[in-house]
Amino acid sequence: MISLSSVSKRFDGKRQVIALDAVDLQIDKGEMVSLVGPSGSGKSTLLNLIGGLDRPSEGDIRIDGTLLRGINDDELTRIRRDKIGFIFQFFNLLPTLSCLENVALPLHLRGWPAAKINDRSRELLSLVKLDNRLEHLPEELSGGERQRVAIARAFRLSPDPASRRANGQSGFEHRRGDSDPDPRAARTAAGHGPDRDA
Numbered sequence: 001m002i003s004l005s006s007v008s009k010r011f012d013g014k015r016q017v018i019a020l021d022a023v024d025l026q027i028d029k030g031e032m033v034s035l036v037g038p039s040g041s042g043k044s045t046l047l048n049l050i051g052g053l054d055r056p057s058e059g060d061i062r063i064d065g066t067l068l069r070g071i072n073d074d075e076l077t078r079i080r081r082d083k084i085g086f087i088f089q090f091f092n093l094l095p096t097l098s099c100l101e102n103v104a105l106p107l108h109l110r111g112w113p114a115a116k117i118n119d120r121s122r123e124l125l126s127l128v129k130l131d132n133r134l135e136h137l138p139e140e141l142s143g144g145e146r147q148r149v150a151i152a153r154a155f156r157l158s159p160d161p162a163s164r165r166a167n168g169q170s171g172f173e174h175r176r177g178d179s180d181p182d183p184r185a186a187r188t189a190a191g192h193g194p195d196r197d198a
């Protein structure tokens with residue numbers, strides 16, 4: 001669960017901007033939210049704060065009960081790694097890693113065993129219909145295929161494969177409520193994440 005209480009963000013440059021002014025927001029587990037507003041209205045700023053990429057000037061942000069204000073940068077990095085899936089507007093895939101390696105990397109950082117990482121990464125890429133591109137580099141993919149790799153990487157965490165096997169459904173199906181994974185739906189569900197210019 002994500003909860004924001006009176007969150008403000010001020011940019012104190014030569015010209016001060018109040019990008020967010022006392023925002024209250026609660027997003028429950030399983031809820032899908034689109035953030036809509038004109039350019040410059042603070043969408044990216046809000047996503048950067050929720051994703052722990054930046055800190056608010058005032059107010060409290062909690063991710064699954066953890067108050068982000070109370071933790072140091074190392075702990076914040078851990079929360080980003082374990083709780084947040086980003087799909088950046090320009091995908092931010094690592095150019096020298098294959099599709100499989102790009103999806104696997106955050107799982108390596110979490111310390112998963114190699115066999116589990118391999119299974120999960122292949123499963124995720126299969127869900128976005130990229131089984132036939134596992135060894136390709138990002139530059140060898142179309143824009144849509146790159147985006148699907150980024151989606152697979154962002155969806156790495158939910159839910160645990162063991163629990164999925166127990167109820168006979170993939171996480172993707174479970175989230176979407178049908179059995180035909182459509183990467184466009186996943187992208188809509190996840191938003192496009194922090195970016196520089198959207």
Ligand SMILES: Nc1ncnc2c1ncn2[C@@H]1O[C@H](COP(=O)(O)OP(=O)(O)O)[C@@H](O)[C@H]1O
Pocket residue numbers: 011012013017018019037038039040041042043044045046196197198
């Ligand atoms: N790093 C920054 N330094 C100074 N001002 C910023 C910075 N980032 C954003 N802003 C200001 O905050 C406002 C909201 O920006 P942003 O969240 O990127 O808007 P959106 O994503 O909705 O288009 C902008 O009008 C901009 O002037």
Ligand SMILES: [Mg+2]
Pocket residue numbers: 043044045195196197198
């Ligand atoms: Mg933006």
